[in-house]
Amino acid sequence: xxxxxxxxxxxxxxxxxxxxxxxxxxxxxxxxxxxxxxxxxxxxxxxxxxxxxxxxxxxxxxxxxxxxxxxxxxxxxxxxxxxxxxxxxxxxxxxxxxxxxxx
Numbered sequence: 001x002x003x004x005x006x007x008x009x010x011x012x013x014x015x016x017x018x019x020x021x022x023x024x025x026x027x028x029x030x031x032x033x034x035x036x037x038x039x040x041x042x043x044x045x046x047x048x049x050x051x052x053x054x055x056x057x058x059x060x061x062x063x064x065x066x067x068x069x070x071x072x073x074x075x076x077x078x079x080x081x082x083x084x085x086x087x088x089x090x091x092x093x094x095x096x097x098x099x100x101x102x103x
Contacts, residue, residue, distance in 0.1 A: 008060070008067075012052045016040075019047050045071070 013034065017027045020043045028035040036044060049071035060067035072078030 008056060010048070010052060010056060012048050015047045015052055016044055019043050045073075049073070 016034070020027050020040065023043065025039050025043060027040070034040065049069075053069035053071065057067040057069040070077060
């Protein structure tokens with residue numbers, strides 16, 4: 001309302017773990033990071049880009065804001081390089097800020 005545009009970046013690790021459990025998919029962690037194979041990537045996308053993203057955008061709109069939910073794969077908004085080294089994390093990468101992310 002005062003001309004400032006805000007970007008909300010969210011995670012959802014607990015929700016991902018809960019959904020994976022409901023679907024019978026085991027959550028695996030390597031050095032505290034989620035190992036993301038193809039099945040887990042489907043869960044990550046379902047939770048983060050689907051349910052959680054839409055819930056957050058809906059709540060912002062409900063409380064008078066203007067919101068749209070986007071995902072890093074939308075229009076290649078977030079590009080990652082695969083993490084390499086002695087530990088393998090599956091489809092996990094580093095974004096341009098050096099943070100670990102799933103694509």
